[in-house]
Amino acid sequence: MNIQADEKFNYGKKLALGVGLRAAKYPHVLLTDADCVPPGPDWISTMAAGFRNGRQIVIGHSPYAYQPGLGNVLERYDGVSKAMQYMGFAMAGMPYMGVGRNLGYTSELFFNLKGPRRHSNLMSGDDDLFINEVARGRNTAVVADPRSFMATRPSPDLLAWLRRKRRHYTTAAHYRLGHQVLLMLLPLARMVFWAALVYLLVRAHWREAAIGLAVELAVLLPITTMAMRKLHAGALAWFALPLEWLFLLLDPLLYTSTILVKPKRWK
Numbered sequence: 001m002n003i004q005a006d007e008k009f010n011y012g013k014k015l016a017l018g019v020g021l022r023a024a025k026y027p028h029v030l031l032t033d034a035d036c037v038p039p040g041p042d043w044i045s046t047m048a049a050g051f052r053n054g055r056q057i058v059i060g061h062s063p064y065a066y067q068p069g070l071g072n073v074l075e076r077y078d079g080v081s082k083a084m085q086y087m088g089f090a091m092a093g094m095p096y097m098g099v100g101r102n103l104g105y106t107s108e109l110f111f112n113l114k115g116p117r118r119h120s121n122l123m124s125g126d127d128d129l130f131i132n133e134v135a136r137g138r139n140t141a142v143v144a145d146p147r148s149f150m151a152t153r154p155s156p157d158l159l160a161w162l163r164r165k166r167r168h169y170t171t172a173a174h175y176r177l178g179h180q181v182l183l184m185l186l187p188l189a190r191m192v193f194w195a196a197l198v199y200l201l202v203r204a205h206w207r208e209a210a211i212g213l214a215v216e217l218a219v220l221l222p223i224t225t226m227a228m229r230k231l232h233a234g235a236l237a238w239f240a241l242p243l244e245w246l247f248l249l250l251d252p253l254l255y256t257s258t259i260l261v262k263p264k265r266w267k
Contacts, residue, residue, distance in 0.1 A: 021107050030104040031127070035153040036062065039146065046148040047104055050141035056109045057131060057140040059090050060102030061231055064154045071158030073236070077243045078165065079152075080233040084224075085186070087144065093137030096179040100127030102150040109134055132175050149232060162254070169258045191248055 021029060028051055030044060038044075050058030061083050064076045086097045113134055155161035172180065193212070200209035225237040236243070 021110055024107055027106050027108060028104060029107055029110075030058075031100050031102075032062075032150050033101045033152070036101050037065075037151045037153075039149050039151065042147040043150065046145050047102070047143055050104065050143045051106075052141075055139060055141040056106045057095070057098070057135050058104035059087060059095065059098040059131070059135075059140060059142050060104070060148050060150060061087065061144065062099050062101035062150045062152050063232060065151045067154055069158070071161050072154050073239070074158070074243070074246075075154055075161045076233060077236050077239070078247065080228055080231050080236060081244075081247070083231055084227045087142050088227075090135070090137075090140055090142045095135035095137065095140040095142075096132055096175065096182075097128035098131040098135070101152050102148070103127055103131070105131075105134075109139075129171055129174050132179060144230065146232060166254050166258055169255050172255075187248060187251060190244065194245070194248070 017031075028048065030047055032038075047058055047060055050060075062079075063083070064072070064079045066072065066076070083099075086095070089096060090098075110130070113130070155164055172183065175183070193216075197209055197212050200206075200212065221240065224240050225234070228234055228237045228240070
């Protein structure tokens with residue numbers, strides 16, 4: 001199907017998504033983007049297997065491809081850390097988002113909710129906002145098989161990635177309230193942990209500081225490392241702690257910038 005460009009109106013991919021789904025011959029759809037590359041011939045069958053047992057949503061992983069440069073390290077870490085979070089919560093029965101670069105759902109689910117129409121004025125969110133509204137533990141599956149990992153072309157430079165990341169923050173305010181609170185508490189808890197550890201060291205409470213650091217290094221860091229390796233991002237695990245510290249500072253700054261300077265809206 002080919003949708004001709006309109007000189008007056010930029011409909012974006014949301015119009016194309018709705019038109020394509022109406023023209024779809026089968027009830028299950030699998031989505032990706034034009035700048036993505038499948039890992040091999042088994043991508044479709046591996047993702048489609050997630051629709052078994054009456055599941056209506058299949059959440060997959062879409063890592064950013066490697067290229068030299070600091071911006072790529074940050075983008076890949078950000079992508080895999082977000083994937084660990086939303087895939088982990090979905091596996092625990094509390095799905096809250098998916099990425100349109102590797103996502104499946106039924107057309108019935110899409111049209112029953114009228115797809116992303118109620119968010120059509122936003123520049124992003126055709127995937128995660130829709131999933132946030134319709135996904136529940138009973139109707140969602142997660143596919144973490146490496147044969148399903150859809151590689152995504154990375155941003156060309158650091159500024160391009162920052163613009164993309166900032167744009168994606170505009171969707172978070174439209175999540176269900178419980179999810180918004182949860183996504184705020186998780187980084188806040190990490191900030192409190194590291195701040196408390198620094199306080200203990202400054203106050204020379206060596207025993208308490210050693211216990212906290214031991215829990216981090218012996219329990220939490222190995223779990224993070226194993227998850228990153230499973231998602232084919234093991235090389236980033238060596239920098240997991242400094243990257244986490246950086247993002248604990250960067251994320252609030254970017255989020256605040258979306259409040260002070262409103263991003264453009266979808267026309």
